[in-house]
Amino acid sequence: MIGLDVVIQALLSGLFMGSVYALIAIGFTLVFGVTDIVNFAHGHLVMAAMFVTYFLFKSAHLDPYLSLVIVLPLFFGIGALLYVVVIQRIVDAPHSAHMMVTLGLLLVFENLANLFFGGDLRGITTTYTTSSYIIGPVSVPLARLAAAVVSLLAVGALSVFLGRTSLGKAIRASANNREGAALVGVNVPRVYLVSFSLGTMAAALAGAVIVPFSLVSPFVGHEFILKAFVIAVLGGLGSVGGALAGGLLIGFVEALSSLYISASLGNAIVFAILIAVLLYRPWGIFGQAKV
Amino acid sequence: MHGRLALGLVAVGAAAAVPLVAGQHILTALIVALHASYIALAWNVAAGYAGQFSLGHSLFYGIGAYASTMLYLKLGLTPWAGMFAGAAIAGAVGVLLALGVYRYNVRGIFFALVTLGAAEVAKGLADNWDWVKGPVGILLTMKAAPAEFFFLRREPYYYVALAMVVAMIVISLVLERSRLGQHFLAVREDEAAAEASGVDTYRAKTIAIGLSAALTAFAGSFYAQFYLYVSPETVFTFEPQLTMMLGTMVGGAGTALGPVLGSVLFSGLGEALRNLPFENTRQVVIGSKLVYAILLIVILIYLPGGLITLGRRKP
Numbered sequence: 232m233i234g235l236d237v238v239i240q241a242l243l244s245g246l247f248m249g250s251v252y253a254l255i256a257i258g259f260t261l262v263f264g265v266t267d268i269v270n271f272a273h274g275h276l277v278m279a280a281m282f283v284t285y286f287l288f289k290s291a292h293l294d295p296y297l298s299l300v301i302v303l304p305l306f307f308g309i310g311a312l313l314y315v316v317v318i319q320r321i322v323d324a325p326h327s328a329h330m331m332v333t334l335g336l337l338l339v340f341e342n343l344a345n346l347f348f349g350g351d352l353r354g355i356t357t358t359y360t361t362s363s364y365i366i367g368p369v370s371v372p373l374a375r376l377a378a379a380v381v382s383l384l385a386v387g388a389l390s391v392f393l394g395r396t397s398l399g400k401a402i403r404a405s406a407n408n409r410e411g412a413a414l415v416g417v418n419v420p421r422v423y424l425v426s427f428s429l430g431t432m433a434a435a436l437a438g439a440v441i442v443p444f445s446l447v448s449p450f451v452g453h454e455f456i457l458k459a460f461v462i463a464v465l466g467g468l469g470s471v472g473g474a475l476a477g478g479l480l481i482g483f484v485e486a487l488s489s490l491y492i493s494a495s496l497g498n499a500i501v502f503a504i505l506i507a508v509l510l511y512r513p514w515g516i517f518g519q520a521k522v
Numbered sequence: 523m524h525g526r527l528a529l530g531l532v533a534v535g536a537a538a539a540v541p542l543v544a545g546q547h548i549l550t551a552l553i554v555a556l557h558a559s560y561i562a563l564a565w566n567v568a569a570g571y572a573g574q575f576s577l578g579h580s581l582f583y584g585i586g587a588y589a590s591t592m593l594y595l596k597l598g599l600t601p602w603a604g605m606f607a608g609a610a611i612a613g614a615v616g617v618l619l620a621l622g623v624y625r626y627n628v629r630g631i632f633f634a635l636v637t638l639g640a641a642e643v644a645k646g647l648a649d650n651w652d653w654v655k656g657p658v659g660i661l662l663t664m665k666a667a668p669a670e671f672f673f674l675r676r677e678p679y680y681y682v683a684l685a686m687v688v689a690m691i692v693i694s695l696v697l698e699r700s701r702l703g704q705h706f707l708a709v710r711e712d713e714a715a716a717e718a719s720g721v722d723t724y725r726a727k728t729i730a731i732g733l734s735a736a737l738t739a740f741a742g743s744f745y746a747q748f749y750l751y752v753s754p755e756t757v758f759t760f761e762p763q764l765t766m767m768l769g770t771m772v773g774g775a776g777t778a779l780g781p782v783l784g785s786v787l788f789s790g791l792g793e794a795l796r797n798l799p800f801e802n803t804r805q806v807v808i809g810s811k812l813v814y815a816i817l818l819i820v821i822l823i824y825l826p827g828g829l830i831t832l833g834r835r836k837p
Contacts, residue, residue, distance in 0.1 A: 269631050320823045321822070321823060324822075324826065326575070326630050326631050327569070327575045327775075330575065330631075331771045331818065332819050332822050332823065334818075335815050335816070335818040335822065336815075338812075338814070338815035339815045339819070342809075342811045342812040343812060345808050346805060346808045346809060453760070457642070460635055460638075461639075464632075495646060495650060496646050496650050497646075498642055498646055499642060499645070499649075502639035502640075502643050502646070503643050505635065505636075506636050506643070509626075509628055509632050509635060509636045509639075510622065510626040510628065511626070513628065513632055
């Protein structure tokens, strides 16, 4: 029998990682919702941001949270560059081309990282990497708590941006109906560019805040993209609120399945859920069917 | 037509003569290229002709590898027969998967994700299944036993791989000219229109996946016999799937020769580079992968039909 304190501990870690997953998935789902492009390279953008943050810490002793000042604008720019150089040219191509081209980008990132940094796992030790609050029988790891808080704040900021600002409204309008949005004067190409850059920036933020307690290698992106897929589908592709709920759900499922079943079956369970959802509720657990 | 047949025969004859002049290193590179061509062509049946962009073909590849290996180790069945058993199992799994998925009208990007998920589930199960040695995998012993699909030299493997590719090209050409193949194309181009003109699209898509799955499994068995090692990490991961897609999309999806062209370019060159005595082999291999990835993106943007369409006039 597994004690209650262990379960609470697992739920807590599920909540923390789930919040970060949600942020990654929201970047992914925003890009899909607006541009209709499934970005296979999204997880590798997280990886790239992890490497940048890692080297800023190693070479300039810049704390990962301070380095956000550099990382966020940098990756907004990288997103814009990727959009202009590559993505823009395939927006109107079939889905198979979207998948292959973004897979190509994934391979470019992975091999670039492997070429320059090698395949080893690297990590950093900040002053707070191992600190934690002890509350009763449960210990709350500070670095993970901070990552979760920042991720949730970012999700909130993104929702406010999409809901309240005129650019945000233009983004939602373009996601809803591209021709209609263009007709009422929305600059759709610019909206696409901004959405892709924002999605990239969300991935970068998630990557930066997990560096204090995660190891990075050129291959960590796969895990993130698989999670982003599942979460985005659970929440209904294109839905920001759904992705938040889906992220937390997957965080809990992952933590509990590694506790009760087996860590190596965790992914299989997550994907079995994905298949079931795609068969029965392709619009997502939390989404609504389009009529 | 006769001219093309003659050209094909000359090409096969030339390929069959290669072991007379090539060393073991070159042969290994060629076997890898032929193997990649074969799985690309097998995936192409579903993805290229019928437009069913599966991301889970590693599932069928792994079933082939595990089926022939386990039948050999547990029942003493020769892998020559085991590979047909593996194909039958993979075909059945493919049909069942397709029946379920198409029953619920899953298509496009969602179809891709479901199949990707199916392969991930299979990997998780194999990792936790002690009977197939879990994540450790199964080692086969190297020996000279032609009746049991084991050879000490590269030449026999080369001829088997070559025969598989030639057979797969013939299957693709026959399919292109068959009624079933026409149904596949109709489904790919416009499913609603195909349905309206009397094509049973549910049946056509299911056959496409089942056929493609069974054909893919043969390659899994070949992999097991050639590398003498099967593990979830080598057969159920995205790696085989990536090989299939790269070759097919770069060469030309929905053609009988495009996937071969693309695969030989990607896998063959990569393997050749790995075996050449460069100073920094690791960097060369990674660098070549990087170049391929960039090439892939450029080709897909500027030549969506693949390299095979280079010489063709635009309609």
